[in-house]
Amino acid sequence: MAKARILIIDDETRWAESFLDELKLADYEYVYQTETDEAMVYFHENSDKLDVLILDIMMPPGTTLKASTDQGLDTGIKLYDQIRAKAPHLPVIVFTNVTGREVAQKFLNEVDCWLYPKSDLLPFELVEEIEEILKDKRARKSDDK
């Protein structure tokens, strides 16, 4: 049985490949979505089955999000907000290539949210991060009980 179930939303497929391969080898089950619209459909249908969500904040807006933006920053932020509304406690790892202070601040203030510059993490480091997040989550769950 897989260690956990992860949803990855990122349109940069070539970058994602090594990470996906690493997750697979580390026994994680993942779903990889490259389109905003499809990703959200999947999320809404399966949110309760997810343990971790990985989101690139720079995404093409798709048709459901009417944000017209040069940078695509709004897309990620809006996606995040929708995700949070549906799953308030789902751990979300946010990847970004931009280091805008305001954007960073938004995610740094969030609970159950981890922000990483895309170039900082190597595939195995991502796996380590996920393991730590899950361990933490489990610890909290047992505390709640």
Add this chain to the structure above:
Amino acid sequence: MSVEVIKRDSIEIFNALSEIPFRYPDRNQALRRITELGKEALGSHACTLSFANLEKRFITVEACSGFDEQFEKHISGRIINMGSLEKGDMVDYALIARGELVEQYELHYRAQGVANPRTAEKYGLQSVLAHPMRSDGSLIGYFGHFSSRPDRFTDGEKRLLETFAHHAVAIIERFEHYRTLHRSASIIHQLSHDVLSMTTDEVLRQISKYAGQLLNVPICLVWRLDEPQNKLRIVATEGPIDNSFKQLELSLNEPGIAQHVARKRPSYLTNVSAGHQRYRDSAKAAAQGWVSLLSAPMHVGEQIIGMIDVYTTRQRRFREWERELFGTFANQAATSIQRAELVKNSALLNVLLQNRQQQEQQVLLPKIQEAIDRVDTESRERVSVESELEETLRLIAEQCKIHTRAQTCFLRLKDMATNQFELKVCYHEDPLVKQLPLGHRIEIGQGVSGFVAKTGTAYIYPDTSNGEHASQVAPELKLASILCVPIKTGNVVIGTISVGSDQARAFDQNHLHLLESVTDKISAVIMRAKLVRTVLQLAEATNNSASLRILLDQIASFACELMFQPVCLVWLLDKNRQGFVIKGKRIPNDQSVDINSLFISTAGEEVQRFLQTGKSLYLKDTRKASKHPYVEVLQGLDWKSMLAMPLVFKDQVMGIIEVYSYEKENFTVWHQRLFETLAVQSSMAIENLTSRQRSQTLNQVMQEMAKVRDEKELLTLLLVRSLKLVGSKRGWVSQLNLQTGELNFVSSEGEPLNTRPLKIGTGITGRALEDGTPLRVDDVTTDKNYEKFWEDTRSELAIPILIQNAKIMRKKSIDFAPKPIGVLNIESPTLAAFSKADEESLSLLASYAALCIEELESNRKLTELTQMETAIVGKRDWDDIIEQLLNGITVTLGYEFVNVSLVVPELSRIKSKYVTGIGPDKVKEFLTLADYSLDSKHIQAAIVRSKEAEVPDEEDKLLRKCNLPNLIRVLIPMTVTPDEPVMGTVEAGYVMGCRKHIYEQDVQILKRIVDYTVRALQQRNRGMLKRIKHEFGLAITGIRSNASFLQKRHAELSHQLIDLKFEDILTDCEILKWQVNELQHILGVSFTTSKRKKTTVFRDVVIKTVKQLRPIVIGQGFNPEKVEYSDWDVHRIKVYVDRGRLSQVVFNLLSNSIKYSEKDRSLFTIRISVEETRDNYIIVFKDWGIGIKKGFEEKIFEDGFRAPEAINKRVAGSGLGLTIARAAVREMGGDLKLVGNYRPTTFHLVLPKSLKEQPHGEGQDTYH
């Protein structure tokens, strides 16, 4: 002090007392000596001598001897009121009136007898003993003895004081006697002397005057015996005497009188009102307030000739010696009268009289001058000219009265408005005598003054009790005779001066001549005052007049009043008619003259001469003046003589002022001077008003100008308003073309002969601009430079429109210099039509217009600049941006030469990259030679180092070489902030012609353009760099994660997967390589290229790149098989190319196709084929992606262009790809073209077949 001691010393003291009348001529000294001796005799602390006036109840301390000077000063001359001790008054009247001894103690707190207790205390006065002094039984005063001791006074002291007081009175009386004697001697001597130079009447008046002085009595009557009738009549009086009393007669037949006269010695009555058998008129005398009488008959030998009476207004007992003295005087007077009568008709008298008249004149005239001067020197404190004049006239009247021996003198002045004579001054020696009120008016012909005013000749009215004017002399004035003399200016009577006497026949021809001799002086005083008043009125009128016309009418009125004339005309110059028209006037209502049609042409020689003299023109008889410009009009009028004067201000004739008189030959030289003064003042007033109005107008015009937004409209407005301002109807305005140096016609008023442009420096206009100063030509026919714009123009005013102090740049600092803009030309058919004031006003307007134009120009430039900025924003290409910059600098800012040099940091040099404004044959040379080390002294290098704009003053040798000597230029560093490195320099300039400077404002605008350009370039680079950084980031992240994954997991992985990972890494490396190309492009760094190699292009470049892109195709979820090509094409193209660079072109084209693929993955197809023309191989790239919108076909090749789709699809990229790709292909001699927009999007990569040949040597190693 013992009585014995007093007795021993007293003899000496009393001796000393008796010497006083002979040793002390001065009364005060005499009285003081008495107190001094009293103090000594009585051993007093202080002694005082006081005289009492019981009627008015006061005591005067006439003398004092005390223990110190301060006390004496304090007490002497003090007046102490008498009252009741009980009521707290210092001196008890009841006590004094009774003439009792005063004995008082404890003065320091009761303070009787002295001013107040403090004084007593201060000076140590403890007690006082005062003894009354009586003369002929009447109390005259007190002798006071003050003690510093509190003890009561002894009887001995009281007796000694009594003795001393008696002695003191005797000494005082003796002193008075002696003095009166002395006085009478001098009076009698004077009287005998007077007789030689006086008429009998004067002698009589003199006698009455002396008689009063002799005994200090106020009233004196001199009676003369009328022998045939044996009656005494009053012939002279002194003091206020009722006229009715003067009519009294005494008959020698009356027993009392006869008895009195026969006694030959004076008689007296102590109280006339008490009634006396010898005194008949006691009731009348009492009614006059007279009390005591002393009367002496006048005898010459045995012959009685008259009688002298003196009256007191207080009871007085004339002493024996006074009576004797008076008798002597009466006899001396009798002798004088007789002698006067004897010489009356002799020839000697006339000589003497003349002599005396001269003497009088010699005395009176300086006196009058003194009066005038006195008022002059004091006049600063006076409030008005009127009061100053009245004060002068009052002083003159006083002198005239004195010297004509009159009782009164009065002066009337003519009021021009009513023609009445108004009483200005009335001087009477006795203020109690009733006078006419000041301001009292009479008509011409009314009364004595009116009569004199009418006839214009002096008149003596010897006896007011009869004659034609008898009823017109106010009886209350008590004037028995009057002398009235007219005061004239020219022939016009402007006033009268009269002297009056209560004696009949008091005046004769001598008095008349005397008065006449001073009337000129009086007239001058009046006229001078009038002139001053007129000047003040003019000033006031100038400030208050709402319009010039009102002022001119006022000037006419003032002139009439000043000159005492009925008519005044004020003419003003009409610049469009070459002559003068009447603009202000004063003409009596009863005269109907049509003056509107009158015109004085400036053309006439006579008029010209008159205008040039600057002096008044006097026509004695206008109707005979044939050359008078409107003599025919004058024929019908009684304007008989005329004064005319040009109105000139600062050498500029503005008009003419004329006054007319109804009399012929009515003006004197003095009048002319007066009128000239008035004209000068009027000119100033007119100028003041016009300049005030002018400045208001100027202000309005400037406000109007400030609102205009168009240069031509502004210049036209300047012209129109200027013409109105100077009253002309023709003119034109021109604007300087800085490039050609020509003055281009902008607009005109009136119809000029031509509108051709003028060269700067030619014509009056061109010269004005070249010199930068206005040119006013009074007569253009005498000016060689005049260029004819109107056939009959005579005078011209050319005003340069320039900014006097425009900011310019000299080296690195700001300086000032004129900036020419154009010229305003005003012309007129009249000679010398324009004044200095016109010139100044228009210069002001023109310079304001210049400022407005500069502002408009600056606004225009800024607007164009903004448009240019917008254009720059749209430009992605470096060249395009620079092209916009060059265009802006030349077209908008009007520079003729521009050179943009860029810094090459890796070489530490600055090189010219773009240049305009030099001959095409020189461009290449310039670009090659304009290459300087940043460490050199060249200005370009200096600008990069200093980062400051500069206008160099030295010539650039290279520019001279390029046929651009004499170029003035500015260099601007290409940097926005001082912290940033300088990108390069912009050098802009023009040939020094009309523009001799670089204007600071233009430098500011230039800086702004350069800044904007620099910012645009930086912005563009920043945007691209940001995108390149993103691409870099992705590639590096990919390489890193793949490398890390391989390192960690390679043991667990299949060979196939490992291959894939390496493939990915290599693709990312290819991407990085491409990005480096882009960076090089942005930085302007040269590309390193390898040698061209013979290449089978499709196999070695296209297929190889397709393989490299495989991971991307797969990564995007596309089928790599859908990148299609035909094997047949693989070997078709074999050419010499730079394989590396061509690979990058293909890489770019294919990666675009992948990036811009449709979302529907099934549509993904890329088809690559080869076509061939005669000269070229064409590699055709087709894809079924989102395509390129119409209108963007060429834009996609522009530097930094990113299609909206790219932005929406969030496709990364700098926007440089196709730019670089096309440049690379073109460099090889081929081309890259878009031939289809959509489905398929088709690019043609064209390679010329010439590349099949091996190239000779290397190609260019750089491109831009």
